[in-house]
Amino acid sequence: MRPLGSAALILAVLALGGLSGPALAASYDFVPAPQTDLNRIYRIDRITGEVSSCQYGLQEGTVGVTLCYSAGEGAGAQPPGEYGLVASRHEREGGVFRVNYRTGQMSICYVFDERVVCTPQMTPSPAASTAAPTAATPSVSSGMGASPQRP
Structure with a gap:
């Protein structure tokens, strides 16, 4: 009896279903919020x-409850892509970045009014990412609730 070649072996495993379906890729990713006193997972x-x-969440007389927030404004399905979540290192930040690894687009997602909301997906322009902030390209402060600084 002749041993199977590597290509024949791979085809045999695939035919038996050994590497199909959920074993190939996970459907979801999970990331904790960076805020150190918040037990939230996205x-x-x-x-x-x-x-x-x-x-x-605490609930009197029980071991507690799991509070879940569904997708709200901007957090729903986007065009098909390769998405992930990235938590910043900002210890007081309750939200996370949604990134599209195929397009480079990013948005910020957080819980607001018992729903997860996300800002519109954006791609930084090459000029803005290499140039120093000017009056035409305002910088963003690093504090909580960051907003553009005015000259």
Whole structure:
């Protein structure tokens, strides 16, 4: 009896279903909010970019409850892509960045009024990412609730 070649072996495993379906790729990614006193986890659908979130909540007389927030404005399904979540290192930040690894677009997602909301997806322009801030390209402060600084 002749041993199977590597290509034949791979085809045999695939035919038996050993490497198909969920074993090839996970549907969701999970990332904690960077805020150190917040027990919130964000979830993203890696294909659609839809974002939701859950956290632990106290409830008298029980071990507690899981509070979940569904996708609200801007957090719903986006054009198909390769999405992920990235938490900043800002210890007081309750939100996370939604990134599209194929296009480079980013948005910020956070819980607001018991829903997860996200800002519109944006791609930084090459000129803005290499140039120093000017009156035409305002810088952003690094504090909580960052807003453009005015000259």
